[in-house]
Amino acid sequence: MFSKEYFRYLIKNNRFLLILIMLITLLLVFNDGSKHTTFMIQCVISFGLTYLMPVMSLYHVHDKRAVDTYFSLPVSRKAMLVTTVIYDILTAYVPLLISATAYFLSGKMANVSLLLLLLASLVAVSAMVVFNSTLYLIGNNLVDGIIMIGAYSFMPLALFMVLCSFANSFVAGMNNMDFVPIIYLSPIYLSFNMIIELIESGILLTEMFIELFAIVVIFGYLLYRSYVYRKAERASSTSDKFYSYPLVINVYVFLSLLMISSGFDYFYPNLFEFMKEYFILYVLLFAIYVVAHFIYKRKLSVSIRQPIFYVIAMIIALLFVGLWRNSKGFNLAYRYHQVQNDDTVSINNWYDDQNSDLISYIKKETGSERVSYVSVNVEALTGGRIKMEMSDQSKKIFEDIRISAVDYFYQDNSKDDSNTIMNINDNDKGLYIYHFACSLTSDQLIKLAKDPAVSVMIDFDDGRYAITSEGKMVPLYIQESVTVN
Numbered sequence: 420m421f422s423k424e425y426f427r428y429l430i431k432n433n434r435f436l437l438i439l440i441m442l443i444t445l446l447l448v449f450n451d452g453s454k455h456t457t458f459m460i461q462c463v464i465s466f467g468l469t470y471l472m473p474v475m476s477l478y479h480v481h482d483k484r485a486v487d488t489y490f491s492l493p494v495s496r497k498a499m500l501v502t503t504v505i506y507d508i509l510t511a512y513v514p515l516l517i518s519a520t521a522y523f524l525s526g527k528m529a530n531v532s533l534l535l536l537l538l539a540s541l542v543a544v545s546a547m548v549v550f551n552s553t554l555y556l557i558g559n560n561l562v563d564g565i566i567m568i569g570a571y572s573f574m575p576l577a578l579f580m581v582l583c584s585f586a587n588s589f590v591a592g593m594n595n596m597d598f599v600p601i602i603y604l605s606p607i608y609l610s611f612n613m614i615i616e617l618i619e620s621g622i623l624l625t626e627m628f629i630e631l632f633a634i635v636v637i638f639g640y641l642l643y644r645s646y647v648y649r650k651a652e653r654a655s656s657t658s659d660k661f662y663s664y665p666l667v668i669n670v671y672v673f674l675s676l677l678m679i680s681s682g683f684d685y686f687y688p689n690l691f692e693f694m695k696e697y698f699i700l701y702v703l704l705f706a707i708y709v710v711a712h713f714i715y716k717r718k719l720s721v722s723i724r725q726p727i728f729y730v731i732a733m734i735i736a737l738l739f740v741g742l743w744r745n746s747k748g749f750n751l752a753y754r755y756h757q758v759q760n761d762d763t764v765s766i767n768n769w770y771d772d773q774n775s776d777l778i779s780y781i782k783k784e785t786g787s788e789r790v791s792y793v794s795v796n797v798e799a800l801t802g803g804r805i806k807m808e809m810s811d812q813s814k815k816i817f818e819d820i821r822i823s824a825v826d827y828f829y830q831d832n833s834k835d836d837s838n839t840i841m842n843i844n845d846n847d848k849g850l851y852i853y854h855f856a857c858s859l860t861s862d863q864l865i866k867l868a869k870d871p872a873v874s875v876m877i878d879f880d881d882g883r884y885a886i887t888s889e890g891k892m893v894p895l896y897i898q899e900s901v902t903v904n
Contacts, residue, residue: 421498421502425494425502429502433510436475437510447518448517455618462611465514466547466607468507468511469548470547477552483654483655486654496647500642508545508548535617535623539628543610549639556645557660559654559656559657567663570671577671579602580678581677588681588683668708672729675704676704676733679697683744685829705726758799763844764844767840769795776861777858777860777861779861780861787880790881791879792879796875796877799870799872808872809872810869816866824841824857828855839854841853864886868886871888882896
């Protein structure tokens with residue numbers, strides 16, 4: 420199944436590219452800079468080659484004049500395919516092998532098995548070559564093949580962006596969301612993440628290694644079917660198979676409609692107000708949809724099915740958004756765990772309401788009448804170097820404040836007057852940010868100040884003060900009053 424003659428032909432036909440790749444590899448290996456940086460640059464180059472080499476090595480299937488010549492060679496299609504895939508893998512992998520070995524011999528790669536790194540890199544490169552080769556053969560010509568590689572490679576990121584947009588629009592406090600399953604749809608992400616984690620910690624992410632190996636097997640079979648049983652007359656024809664333009668165009672249009680529709684958040688009181696502002700985006704997207712069909716069919720034609728599909732897809736997207744909006748993001752924000760001891764919590768509150776009880780408390784404690792504004796800063800630094808247990812009372816107060824911020828988020832047209840920001844840094848899941856209009860009370864601040872793990876500081880016209888565990892205000896610095904003659 421492996422043809423030495425065809426392998427020698429591939430090397431001879433691409434000798435200048437191979438020489439260039441080797442020169443770049445040697446320049447990186449003998450560079451006096453950081454070995455870690457040069458190895459990462461080599462990773463980028465090698466994985467870039469996993470996109471380039473299939474396009475160069477399999478170009479003949481998309482060329483009418485070349486396909487008959489190649490398929491009539493005294494070499495079986497199986498042997499041609501196996502030889503081509505091995506050649507592409509070696510072209511991308513050998514430079515990475517040289518760079519990894521040099522990195523290891525430099526002594527800068529701590530706690531990492533060289534054999535394990537080389538094995539993981541080989542599986543990653545093989546998965547990328549087989550995956551991209553399969554995508555390239557979905558199209559029926561060179562341009563379409565390249566478009567298919569780009570479209571399917573970017574699709575997991577597009578889906579991730581849509582989900583993040585929904586989370587930010589409909590889940591209160593959600594600064595980021597852990598959409599772990601999405602990353603397993605992207606071989607390039609899996610490859611880089613596995614290698615980087617292996618270099619930095621010496622730990623092989625087994626689940627990623629297994630999935631990349633599964634990609635080699637599954638897409639290897641799909642590649643085999645697509646190449647060995649491929650009809651020569653497909654070359655330079657329209658890419659009208661289901662998995663080419665028909666699927667790609669419709670998936671991207673629907674994802675784009677979801678992205679636009681996710682802007683219908685709680686700032687808009689009704690759909691009419693939202694459509695007035697976003698109508699132009701829907702029109703532009705439809706124009707792009709028509710252009711995509713022009714690229715697909717190589718002729719400008721608009722059938723009645725296109726606007727019908729577009730309108731139906733838009734309605735479905737808006738219905739889906741309405742489901743998120745009416746269910747308050749499926750109540751995900753209310754299910755967020757209560758503040759824990761290892762969380763870092765901070766609240767910044769600014770207001771100038773002269774009738775608030777906090778201003779009355781400040782005037783009483785300081786004897787000052789100059790309280791035209793108040794800035795409150797509360798911090799619970801339980802997740803820092805000095806580990807401190809937060810009291811149950813403090814955790815309850817923070818949770819009550821968080822729930823009030825969540826309730827505020829789901830009120831229509833209310834975010835413009837927000838004067839308070841609450842940050843919760845959960846070391847496991849990330850950062851949660853809440854914007855809301857709710858001034859903290861003096862009673863809440865006094866109770867929080869009793870906790871050694873929480874600091875409470877107040878700024879106003881006279882300067883900065885801290886609230887002690889006894890509920891008293893002590894000055895940190897005093898702002899002298901300015902008298903104008």
